[in-house]
Amino acid sequence: MDSSCSNKFDVIVIGGGIMGSSTAYQTAKRGHKTLLLEQFDFLHHRGSSHGESRTMRATYKKDYYTKMAVESSKLWREAESEAGYSVYTSTDHLNLGPAASASLKAVIASCEKNSFPYQVLDHGQFADRFSGRLSIPEDWIAVYTKLGGVIKPTKAVSMFQALAFQKGAVLRDNMEVKDIRRDGVRGGIVVCTTKGDKFWCRKCVVTAGAWTRKLVGSIAGLELPIQPEDITVCYWKIKEGHEEKYAIGGDFPTFSSYGDLHIYGTPSLEFPGLIKIILDHGCQCDPNKRQWRPEPDLGSLKEWIEGRFLGLVDGCAPVSMQSCMYSMTPDEDYVMDFLGGEFGEDVVIGGGFSGHGFKMAPAVGKILADLALAGHADGVELKHFRIGRFEENP
DSSP: OOTTOOEEEEEEEEOOSHHHHHHHHHHHHTTOOEEEEOSSOTTOSSSSSOSSOEEEEOOOSSTHHHHHHHHHHHHHHHHHHHHTSOOEEEEEEEEEEETTOHHHHHHHHHHHHTTOOOEEEOHHHHHHHHTTTOOOOTTEEEEEEEEEEEEOHHHHHHHHHHHHHHTTOEEEOSOOEEEEEEOTTTOSEEEEETTSOEEEEEEEEEOOGGGHHHHHHHHHOOOOOOEEEEEEEEEEEBOTTOGGGGBTTTTOOEEEEOSSSOEEEEOBOSSTTEEEEEESOOEEOOTTSOOOOOOOOOHHHHHHHHHHSTTOBOOSOOSEEEEEEEEEOTTSOOEEEEOOGGGTTSEEEEEOOTTOOGGGHHHHHHHHHHHHHHSOOTTSOGGGGOTTHHHHOO
């Protein structure tokens, strides 16, 4: 080990967003000396782990995510029990779309394969259940499940960081990592920051979000196809007198709508009288040079709102817009794998969560900790998340 390397750890986690914080919690609770490094302030708003709400659901077109989501819903509750407070509010969940939609058919097939309970509602059944709140065209159906919900992201990140700290983890923010290298003398890994700090560890986990591609490229010469995208989060005004119909705590669900557009939303929670409805589409961006001026084309989203919400949500314009980032892979599957090369299994990568990862954070943290500490993760089909798939399907 370099003589200037002053601190030794079993595990260093690089990136203090939801995935890194969950991973640090997992390694620390297993008794391993853990360091969590974040390049900005903890709980910053420059990445993908901040904001007011994230959706919980287990209905996926790809069947290997359903089991992960079910496990995550249980792990959220376990972490909340340890922390003594809640970050996840349960609701039901709806998937909407044309009856002929390939996406909805895939969702149903995934539920069947996983023996995950669901109900298909035709137009009439949907009208009976959601009369006066939501409407769908006659040729649409809905897939209704009991596992949905809303997660408070900033509070959730804080929870995992607090739990990691309670378990003995060291947390350091404003520590940008510039290099990760092998220790040629002692073995293990040396992590270097732009401030000149050097830390040694047996295992390193990189969960750097939108900065993963840049960091991995600089240390290993490997070009991971993880593309950051700027996403606009929109909040719309519920018309006066109808707020309770869409409020959290009743029976209004989280929802996803398929078809020509993918649109999703949550019940009214974070801002009284407002409901979050988002077009699931962004623009490629450089995470260090974002414009911070949301200028989305909302015409199709406005039309969808007017058609679904019976005029009870003002679709003329959102009253609030916020900027967030996705880190997209070409197939929209995660990256959870060893870096390989000279690093072998001593550096683990977790990234490319493609706009549907936050809900999975407890399970992802467990998987990444398993890979780092045991060299394998039981109960998950890691073939879907290997780095090598990009070489096979560039």
